[in-house]
Amino acid sequence: MSATSPSILQALSPSDTEDVAQRRALLAEIDASCRGTLMLFFGAALVWLLIGTVFALIASWKMHSPDFLADIPWLTFGRVRPAHLNAVVFGFASEAAIAVTLWLICRLCRAPLMHGWVVNIAGVFWNIGVAIGIGGILAGHSTAIEWLEIPGYATPLLFVSYALIAIWGIITFRFRREKHLYVSQWYLLAALFWFPWLYSAAQILLIMEPVRGVVQATVNWWFAHNVLGLWFTPIGIGAIYYFIPKVLGIPVYKYSLSVIGFWSLALFYNWNGMHHLVGGPLPAWLITVSIVASVMMTIPVVTVGLNHHFTMWGSFHKLKDSPVLRFMVFGGMSYTVTSLHGVLLALRSVSEVTHFTHSTIAHAHQGMYAFFTMVMFGAIYYIVPRIIQVEWPSARLISIHFWASAIGIMLYIVPLIIGGTLQGVAMINPDVPFLDPNKYSVVTMTVPYLRVRSVSGFIILVGHLAFATSFIWIVARWIKAARQHQPTPIVSNV
Amino acid sequence: MNPDPDNNTPAAAGVVADLAPADPREHIEPNEAQRPMSLWYVTFLCLFFGWGGYYVQRYSADYGALSYDENAGFGGAKTNIVKQVDPYVLGKRLFENVCAKCHQPDGHGVAGQYPPLVGSEWALASGPARMVRIALDGLQGPITVKGAGYNNTMTPHRDALNDQQLAAILTYVRTQKEWGHNASAVAPEEVAGIRNKTKDRAALGSWTAAELLALPDHEPRP
Known part of the structure; x- marks a missing residue:
């Protein structure tokens, strides 16, 4: 190949240098x-x-x-x-x-x-x-x-x-x-090891050879809390660490923050879970250690939050054009908010009010949906067109999906946290009856908030249907394109 | 490098870059910038670690498996481990769960069926020897209480209640203030002694009033 004639790679992407073109290939x-x-x-x-x-x-x-x-x-x-x-x-x-x-x-x-x-x-x-x-x-x-x-x-x-x-x-x-090893890989690889450890330990201790008494509750909360924190959270954070700088084309703000964020998550998260058993017949130190670990989670959360935020700094206007970025930033911000809210919920004085109320459910959805699911949506919107080489057919559907999911989940979380907290206040007040249709009681006071939740569920469903339509549409195009064209030539050997 | 760095804005319909090696609008893979840590951040870390250490030590009592009171403080929890249970309170709760179904919550029993405890010469005997036996292995056949005859069976509680629980119930019945009772309390050790002495009784069936009347009020010391 002479120096003057462009290579095939350069012919395909004329703006790139040979090196970049090879990486793309x-x-x-x-x-x-x-x-x-x-x-x-x-x-x-x-x-x-x-x-x-x-x-x-x-x-x-x-x-x-x-x-x-x-x-x-x-x-x-x-x-x-x-x-x-x-x-x-x-x-x-x-x-x-x-x-x-x-x-x-x-x-x-x-x-x-x-x-x-x-x-x-x-x-x-x-x-x-x-x-x-x-x-x-x-x-x-x-x-x-x-x-x-x-x-x-x-x-x-x-x-x-x-x-x-x-x-x-x-x-x-x-x-x-x-x-x-880019920061995302630490999280992803760790999650691949953490999940089987959690799942097998919980299966053995709770279902195959059930432990007895309070240990059962301890193992159950340890698993339920850690499956969020050591399986979904690292994958969500790893994805955000990849996609925000990827879409913006700039490096992650600080390597040192990445390191501390990862290792403090690995160090503290596993101790979480027992703070859900405040007031239960558990040794005091076990609950205390869990509360401290929950509060110490502020370190990874703030660290990762700062790292993501300063990576985004100066690029927030790009949220307007990029659906992927929008999902990622929404997810990242939700991660910070939900985790700091979780820190608050772990404190004994707060837990005594909010535990066994709907606010715990709102908190779980904030983590699983507002953070993790939104990040996954963003990732799917990024990945699918690349692997099948077909563009998303409709920007409007993606927009509907984002706004329905975002508004739906906020309408879910905010009223239910407020309602759940009021419910907790009512539950610890001996003057408020549990169920009495004629006056302010624990059961009747929650009903309006529960109705709002059903409404939010329908809004979220609209978003999911928009997503499903997009997905089926792009798959249909992919199949059609595959029928019409020869298979894509293998470019790696060029 | 790229005029349009956003890789995901949907292109015009029908534009499928089928032959392009990856998306030409896509940036190359991300990396991390090296910057020094700020002093504020290090201060923040130190504050949290300091607080965490303090809190664990302050609210873990003595890290004992039986220390449930987080406010007990280090070492102080040792006095908290075994809480002294008031036998009268424990007895009242157990009485309401176990005994009140027949003898009634007010202790008056049901005429002709279940004998009363209030003012009963059996309950208020100077020693608990007979009462402990009845509670342990039950009673059957005719019995006279406060001048009235009864003929029913009482279930044994040997396996259902331990020494502390039985002693608490009997203490409650013998010292119930509202019933005007003021007999002596029953110690768990007394129950344990009789339980051990009569351990073969279960095989022989419940006690009869005649058998019990042949025994002294007080358990003779061995």
Whole structure:
């Protein structure tokens, strides 16, 4: 190739230098290697998201209209609510998390996903496991342990599928071509190790060989809290760490903050959970240590928040044009707010009021939806057009999705935190009766807030339907394009 | 580098950059900037670590498995571990759960069915020897209380209640102020002694009034 004639790469992207063009070619190869696997996971995640949303609406409606579907055993509150939780946590959130993690690991390691069919098989079995699990819950076989309701006959399937996926992620990491470990990779890799530890410990101690007494509650809260903090949170933060600087084209603000943010999360999060048992018959030190760990979570939260915020500093006007950035920044800000609110809720004096009220539920949704799910939406909007080489068909649908989700979840969280706190104040006041339709009672005072929650649920559903429409549309275009064109030439060998 | 750095603004419909090696609008992979840590930030870290250390020490009592009171303070929790339970309070609660179903919450029983405890010569005997036996292994057959005859069965509580609980119930019944009772309290040790002495009784069935009347009020010292 002579120096004067442009290479094929330069012909394709004339604005780039040879070096950048080669990197792009590698990225394209990586994207192509992830294509089938990621589309499988994203598609399945979307289906579970819709199913989970419908379950959520049914459960929410029952909270203020208990007669609704009350005569169908399969759809009683005690079954629909865990079905919702497991559909969105193990169906939607975990599958989106796995797909985003695999893609980020491949890209940041500069290594294509090898033998993606193994992960595909694991993905199929994961979905079968979740489907059997949720069917089991609806049939009444729930284990009745929060966050672990999936009956024992489905969990081994989930665990084996997960192990296969995690091992594949780690193998990809082993064959990395990039020496420098970018901050996102620390979080993602740690999450791949943390989740099986949490899940297997909880399965063994609560379902296979159940521990007794207060230890059971301790293990349950440890798992339920840590699955948020050591599985979803690191993947969410890792994704934000990648996408904000990626979209802006600038480096992350401070390497030192990244390091402290990661290690303080690793150090403190695992001690969380027992602060939910304030007032319970637990040794005082166990609750105290958990409270301190919760308060110390301020360090990673503020650190990561500062790092993201100063990376964004001066670029906030770009939120106007970039849907990905919008989802990411919304998620990142929610992470800061929800975590600092969580610090507050962990204090003994606050917990005595807010625990066992709806404000805990609002807090959980702030973490799982306003933070994690929004980040996953942003990541999906970024990744899908790259792996299938098709643009999103409608900017308006993406906009509808963002605003419906953002407004819907705020309408969910804010009133329910206020209502839940008032409910807590009423519950510790001996003069307020528990249920009395004729005066101010604990049950009747929450009803207006619960109605608002149902309304917010419908708004969120609109967002999800817009997302589903976009997704089906882009897949249809992809299939059409694949029929019309020859397969994309492999550019990596050029 | 790029005029339009945002990679996700949907392009004009139908524009599919099929042959492009990755999206040409996309920035190359991100990295981190090296900047020194600010003094404010280090101060913030130190403050939190300092507070955390103080709080753990202040509100963990003595880190004991049985220390439930976070305000006990270090070392002080040792006096808090075994809370002295007032036998009268414990007895009242257990009485309402266990005994009141037949003997009634007011202790008057049900005429012709369940004998009264209020003013009963059985309950107010100078020693608890008979009462402990009845509570442990039950009673069957005819019995006369306050001049009235009864013929019913009382269930045994040997396995259901421990020494402390039985002693508390009997103490409550014997010292109930509202019933005008002022007999002696029953110690858990007394219950334990009789429980041990009569450990074969369960196999023989519940006590009868005649058997009990043959025994002294006070348990003879061994």
